Amino acid sequence: xxxxxxxxxxxVDVMGSHxxxxxxxxxxxxxxxxxxxxxxxxxxxxxxxAINQKLVDAEENVKLNExxxxxxxxxxxxx
Amino acid sequence: MKKVFIEGPISSTFIGDAIAKHQSKTSIGAHNIFLGQxxxxxxxxxxxxxxxxxxxxxxxxxxxxxxxxEAFQKFDLxxxxxxxxxGTIKTGExxxxxxxxxxxxKEVYSATEWIVNQVKDRTPIFGKxxxxxxxxxxKVNS
Numbered sequence: 001x002x003x004x005x006x007x008x009x010x011x012v013d014v015m016g017s018h019x020x021x022x023x024x025x026x027x028x029x030x031x032x033x034x035x036x037x038x039x040x041x042x043x044x045x046x047x048x049x050a051i052n053q054k055l056v057d058a059e060e061n062v063k064l065n066e067x068x069x070x071x072x073x074x075x076x077x078x079x
Numbered sequence: 080m081k082k083v084f085i086e087g088p089i090s091s092t093f094i095g096d097a098i099a100k101h102q103s104k105t106s107i108g109a110h111n112i113f114l115g116q117x118x119x120x121x122x123x124x125x126x127x128x129x130x131x132x133x134x135x136x137x138x139x140x141x142x143x144x145x146x147x148x149e150a151f152q153k154f155d156l157x158x159x160x161x162x163x164x165x166g167t168i169k170t171g172e173x174x175x176x177x178x179x180x181x182x183x184x185k186e187v188y189s190a191t192e193w194i195v196n197q198v199k200d201r202t203p204i205f206g207k208x209x210x211x212x213x214x215x216x217x218k219v220n221s
Contacts, residue, residue: 006135008133008134008135008203008205009133009205009207009217010205010217012133050135050138050203053137053138053141071135071138071203073135073203074205074217075219075220076199076200076201076202076203076204076205076220077132077204077205077206077217077218077219077220078132078134078163078175078198078199078202078204078206078220079115079163079174079175079195079198079199079204079220
């Protein structure tokens, strides 16, 4: 299935883009994270996921659907 | 939805105009303002020259809307405004402006502090600290 991945903060540096549409085999967030962590040096960066603008708890494993927008959000730094 | 994000620094003219716009709201008896300014933090002998702010605008606007609604429930306010910069803001420039108005002064102090903390904790805004030699590090709110 195809999902949109959005990267922010430090993750833009590592992933080399702000956003990409990716064809993935992962069926849920846990599989997606395992796949990304195996491919990219991101395990030292803390981040939270948001799917279609809804924040996902760290221990939550959410099923992914075609067309989902998955955002990877490092710690916030506003203000 | 109120516009929060401003490209570039928040000027003193913008802040002055925001105050002036409230002169017609005569039920207000107290304003309180918080201004966040980019600080020249030092790290390993290098100083921060600017912060480049980015955000996840759709989610940020949703969170800011929630904060706004909660602030009106929690405090007896007449109005409130939140502005945050995006893009490159140099040290000494203002990047964050919270403006709270109420009938009396008691409410505005606690409301301002609450709103500032909520924006920092809950809004997906990211800051790249750019040093004088153009190297950078990612800012994390303490």
